[in-house]
Amino acid sequence: MSAFLDRWHEECGIVGVFGHPEAGTLVYLALYALQHRGQEASGIVACDGSDFHAHKGVGLVTQVFSEERLRILRGHIAIGHNRYATTGASSIANIQPLSICCAGGEISMAHNGNLVNADLLRRALKATGAIFQSTTDSEVILHLIARSRETGLVAQIADALRQVRGAYSLVFLTREGLIGVRDPHGVRPLALGRLAGGSVMLASETCAFDLIGAEYLRDVAPGEIVRINEKGIASFTPFPEAEPARCVFEHVYFARPDSRVFTQPVHGIRKRLGQELARESPVAADIVIAVPDSGVTAALGFAEVSGIPFDTGLIRNHYIGRTFIEPQQSIRHFGVKVKLNAVREVIEGRRVVVVDDSIVRGTTSRKIVKMIRAAGAKEIHMRISAPPTVSPCFYGIDTPTRQELIAADHTEDEIRKQITADSLKYLSMAGMFRAVYNKPDGDNRHFCAACFSGNYPIPLDEAAVKEETAQMALFEV
Amino acid sequence: MSAFLDRWHEECGIVGVFGHPEAGTLVYLALYALQHRGQEASGIVACDGSDFHAHKGVGLVTQVFSEERLRILRGHIAIGHNRYATTGASSIANIQPLSICCAGGEISMAHNGNLVNADLLRRALKATGAIFQSTTDSEVILHLIARSRETGLVAQIADALRQVRGAYSLVFLTREGLIGVRDPHGVRPLALGRLAGGSVMLASETCAFDLIGAEYLRDVAPGEIVRINEKGIASFTPFPEAEPARCVFEHVYFARPDSRVFTQPVHGIRKRLGQELARESPVAADIVIAVPDSGVTAALGFAEVSGIPFDTGLIRNHYIGRTFIEPQQSIRHFGVKVKLNAVREVIEGRRVVVVDDSIVRGTTSRKIVKMIRAAGAKEIHMRISAPPTVSPCFYGIDTPTRQELIAADHTEDEIRKQITADSLKYLSMAGMFRAVYNKPDGDNRHFCAACFSGNYPIPLDEAAVKEETAQMALFEV
Amino acid sequence: MSAFLDRWHEECGIVGVFGHPEAGTLVYLALYALQHRGQEASGIVACDGSDFHAHKGVGLVTQVFSEERLRILRGHIAIGHNRYATTGASSIANIQPLSICCAGGEISMAHNGNLVNADLLRRALKATGAIFQSTTDSEVILHLIARSRETGLVAQIADALRQVRGAYSLVFLTREGLIGVRDPHGVRPLALGRLAGGSVMLASETCAFDLIGAEYLRDVAPGEIVRINEKGIASFTPFPEAEPARCVFEHVYFARPDSRVFTQPVHGIRKRLGQELARESPVAADIVIAVPDSGVTAALGFAEVSGIPFDTGLIRNHYIGRTFIEPQQSIRHFGVKVKLNAVREVIEGRRVVVVDDSIVRGTTSRKIVKMIRAAGAKEIHMRISAPPTVSPCFYGIDTPTRQELIAADHTEDEIRKQITADSLKYLSMAGMFRAVYNKPDGDNRHFCAACFSGNYPIPLDEAAVKEETAQMALFEV
């Protein structure tokens, strides 16, 4: 799904830089490279070894930070966060990094993921006098750290995280350096890189390394804590081993195609998704087009295997801002038209395969199909480069509710009718894993695919699920 | 001292309104009336019985709040705060009201005053796992409340405040209503009022009542806690009785002349200060002028007793904004000229008495004297309607350091030379209290006059004093 | 009338500086000193001998200009303009200085006053192909200059101005220097000053000289053109002599009391207005108070002659911004209360003389009287330090329409009833001129007092009057 009215939202991108005189500016550039992981708000905290300097704001990275603001973010250590709200209302207090002052000194933290037992812990902490300033699940982690009886921040963090359950990739900033953590299941990515002068860097995706010229070293391992300071990089593995549950949606949908995620280049996976799709669901057609930009790579794969030529049948307008003013008198398919326009010359009189990476509610797909039909297509064959999404995510992705997910309670053919396509095919689960593993018998053992299967690898807090589902119901109205 | 480069700063004005459908807007208007008590930042939190709605920002009340912002502040209960920083750096996190979520639910608090044992308590709280979000002393109070084992918020507040030492007038906002507190010494003011429809109001000064048409009922008493909710106003006195130590500077300098403070109308006191000054330090002169606006009332008192006519010899420009751009090539007495201009016609060829309410560093007074001299004055006699200020305040006023206070280590005659006046006289301590009490034998028993005497009625934390003095020394450079 | 809801508005303040490396910043400071002459918009154009640099904006001087903006205004010559709209809608194109490029090169102009035959000329110019960019009357002057067949800018300006009728003080900026003009009747003021280093300055009032340390030399004479460039100051008198018609309202109402206007210090005139008023309309009372700030000087004069003590019975709040948010549920006398508060202690139980400088519609006066009554006054005696205002101004003051002027068709006693005062007295015309001339037999020969008398010294364009009256009628609805 590519048009702005109907999308999956990643919740966060996180970054850390240690040992560079312009650490704040490098974090800013890295957050810009990770902008696709969260466009709602952004924050950076830098430290010069003594004072912490912070700036946060609502909007895109380039809107939140000016040259003047970056000048304030002095120091050789910095962390940053891009946010798309999962939990916590949209207030300044909820924008990360979160900064606190506790017995261990000043600490800032940025979190990608979502805890499933945060409410329980929150209630327990309050009962003993804890004060909460934000409504994010992430603040719970800081309280557990502040209260840990362990010695040393790494041990305190490990102590705190042994009490939480869920998905978390974390970067911490202290006066001495950075600490990076990935949860034992390794749900969310976190990569380690090195800059030319020896500075060390952490980032959700490797495209952030590319922009500022850092080299990708390796992933922070599931369950690993890395401490980065003047002495170098130290690694700790304080958690019991757990079954890997990497988020397959990162590969299929979220990550930038020029990134490596979970050590694998994303572009190749995307292309193979299209190839598998062409093998599973071939169709007689004249042209393959993509819903840009996210569907392009899979569409190239589909074209390659099917032998049907690829062309740019939809053009995307990138000048869009945050607020777009709609005329009172409705223009047909307005929402989609602000972003996309069909190229009549490519489409007219042709049997068209349209490759997209997902269908959420179906409303946008329907508008796209109608737009392509209006441009003269003879037949329209939708091909989705992933299985149907049937279950919400509780590990950090801003999914629509079950009721909003059209695939949750509609068959492929029902959806096809709704979006008015001549045919519709999703990729199979097996096909997806063949593409992800790049071998004929890929299976699901190392990934979380709960959104496609409903099987949640990390047990959910039943109460939380109910509450969340109730809330979702409210939002639907 | 009246010009903007060299002033005492009050730290805060606080307000609360209960039981009015537009509580947020009334608090906004009241904060506007209390703008003189803090111009750096402003905040309001409102509650509709369920949700809390907050807005804070840097700047004047009319800059921080727009109509749109006020619309968000829904609810029939609201509190607000104007701030001039005393402790705590100038960040958003430090702007009050402070809002927290704890076992007792959501609470917001606004604080006028300063605690002298905040650092000690902060360290102790951190040692048991407390997390601090701001660097204000006020946050300590919230932690002590969240940790109290007492039952009920009033009891928890009392429990918390029994552990702190210093000056505090407080307003709390909860889902049910307001709570107002004044410390046992009654250092800072807090008045109780009633609006036409029965709504109840708390405010630092009664001028806030006048603007929105509320009636002044009484002061919250020293050591009193008032709880205002649907059942009415309940009063609690949970603290051991203490010696009154009202801040005399409120009368002499800070409060608006149209306010009542500590039950007394301020205008009359200011006028009597001028009368006493004329009795103590008469001088043969042709005209009495004031440094506007704050010196005017005392100057009228001086004129009345001395029989020398009063005239407006200095005109004040009120269009000034927060930032004023200075030319590179220095204009003589520039800083003062942006605010004041001498009226040559009033001054030329005359022996002039200039009444002001204080001298801080002496630099501004010197510029004013020179400006008056340049306008043709034959003689210039400075008369200050208060005693020399010799000691910093630790109870909530943003005083210059001891080293910056010219009167701390200079005699009256040395100051006279520095400011280049023909004569200079301060009011005596006894004269000040005669004016304050409006009787011939006024004494100091019920007021804190530490800034004039160096006698601190609430014992200071020795370490804190040292640290603060050290910091002050830093700022001086 | 002093409260913001009901005021006369001056239309403009103008400034020019020649021969100073920071001419733009000096003009900015001078405009700040002249802020009372126009608060709606502001503009500066500077020239470095080659390029023109301009910045204009809506708002107060300190809002329109930032340090960055001033840096752009490079050059040793600059002119500036504060505006309160008289003619011309409130668009950017109408903010002065107006800059044009014509055969004579680039010229910028700032205008204080109003032309009475602008519409006629505008129509004639259009008929020959002229293009107008603004809707201001001032643009007509520029067209006439651009079309003049005379040689040299001074001759062209004289040629142009011989064709216009009305009130105008003008400053022009060219690559070579400044040109200042005052119309033959001398309706609006324009003063000439000199800075320490030899720079020359033009300004509407001398308070602008005081702020930046310039010395007042003399007024530009009625009908005089002064040309200021590297060779010095040259004077031209190209117009036939005319009867002087200085605007008496400048003295009575508009100008700052610390200014000289038409060579006379304003403060003394204001004070004598109060003195004459006390002589003409004495009353038995306990206290004299003023409507601040503009009524204070006359109130002191009234107190002096009457022997009744002056006190500050009304306090003005100066923190007001441009937009003030009003509660839905009306607060009594809200509009006035935002600006003024009564000091009960001064007023309670007393017979009060309230001195103000005018009554426009009467609504604000009524609110003030009621506010004073509510503060406990036994009797309230309004004294107005000018005659009743009965006719609109066509020479550059933003007057209400005739229908809005309460004095236009109500007797003194009718007005008294409307404003609910116990007595009301205006100063007589003769009394006003005694005060202005400072002699017992002052007469009206050298002043325009049309607003008090309806006698217009410069013939009006009948059509224009009708149209303007029609427009006014529209605005009234």
Added chain:
Amino acid sequence: MSAFLDRWHEECGIVGVFGHPEAGTLVYLALYALQHRGQEASGIVACDGSDFHAHKGVGLVTQVFSEERLRILRGHIAIGHNRYATTGASSIANIQPLSICCAGGEISMAHNGNLVNADLLRRALKATGAIFQSTTDSEVILHLIARSRETGLVAQIADALRQVRGAYSLVFLTREGLIGVRDPHGVRPLALGRLAGGSVMLASETCAFDLIGAEYLRDVAPGEIVRINEKGIASFTPFPEAEPARCVFEHVYFARPDSRVFTQPVHGIRKRLGQELARESPVAADIVIAVPDSGVTAALGFAEVSGIPFDTGLIRNHYIGRTFIEPQQSIRHFGVKVKLNAVREVIEGRRVVVVDDSIVRGTTSRKIVKMIRAAGAKEIHMRISAPPTVSPCFYGIDTPTRQELIAADHTEDEIRKQITADSLKYLSMAGMFRAVYNKPDGDNRHFCAACFSGNYPIPLDEAAVKEETAQMALFEV
């Protein structure tokens, strides 16, 4: 050339809507669709049959216009303009539409193109008293209209345009309706469309019609004036016929691929450019990639003919704002990296054909080549889908100076060395015209290709050329 540091700039997009109650909002949407034609500033003027309502500002369309601003733009007729400065400094006065008031009433005009005899005309107009407010060449047209002795606006416009020489597509707004004009050579495009309810529309490209659901009717013909009002669409051809000289660069570079320009769909031309390029300059390689977004269509054409597979080897980041902050310590190829990232997986170990649409200075191409090399390419073969650009444009495109155009004085091989590619080939002139005409013997008779050939179809004002060249020389320093 696709990266933001080194691009050709179109100067303008223009739009007009007649007969729709939300004309202003439709123009806003159309300008958004034409954003690629000018990103520096934007303006809309609307008319409700009586008053003109305007808003202009610096920035993207979505930045300049808010909902509130659009509400002000009332009326059923509106015109708009996107601007990238060609002539005229970057001041508010130069942002179009230009609005004037002349004998014929109020008129607004938006201009796409550039006049070659504007300076001459400007001087002549000034000599007869004309006043210029902007420094744009467009203002000359308005003066000529205002001075025309013809009767009726269409005749006056024709009269005015017979005096100018150059490239112009124009839309005019009057109280009655729209007027659209295209110069006799038809250099710039202008298309006519119709909305569902019968409203009529003019726009530079048809993609503006698509967004708001208008139907493309036909092009305004070279030398045609269309008048659109309540009576319908009237066509006038008042100019002597001239040789067509359509700007071929619109096809090759500027227009959106989903637009029709000069009646032809752009996408097909772009694709054929790539096909011709593959035929003219084949190369043994493993992969074809494009410099996104503008090079993609030609790259697909190249891939198709060559049989080498196309892949997305460069990813573009679209979140960029207007100001991007660069670190002090230079990151290699920083400028390019902010926009582009190489996909190592696609490139590594491969022989790569890179298709781009132009090379301006060569610096960006060099950075792109080095970025691809760093991603592991074995060979890099640059293919440019247009001939070398050797001459500046005087008809409305913001070209670099001759000295900045690397192809102006370097051979293909010299350029290849500079950009460090293994091979470099431009498309031939003949190849370009084969693609444009879509027939084997396409020639240049109907197009202006001066930027590729130096042959200027409209005679230039010699003085102007010299001056412009001199200015360019200045800018180079």
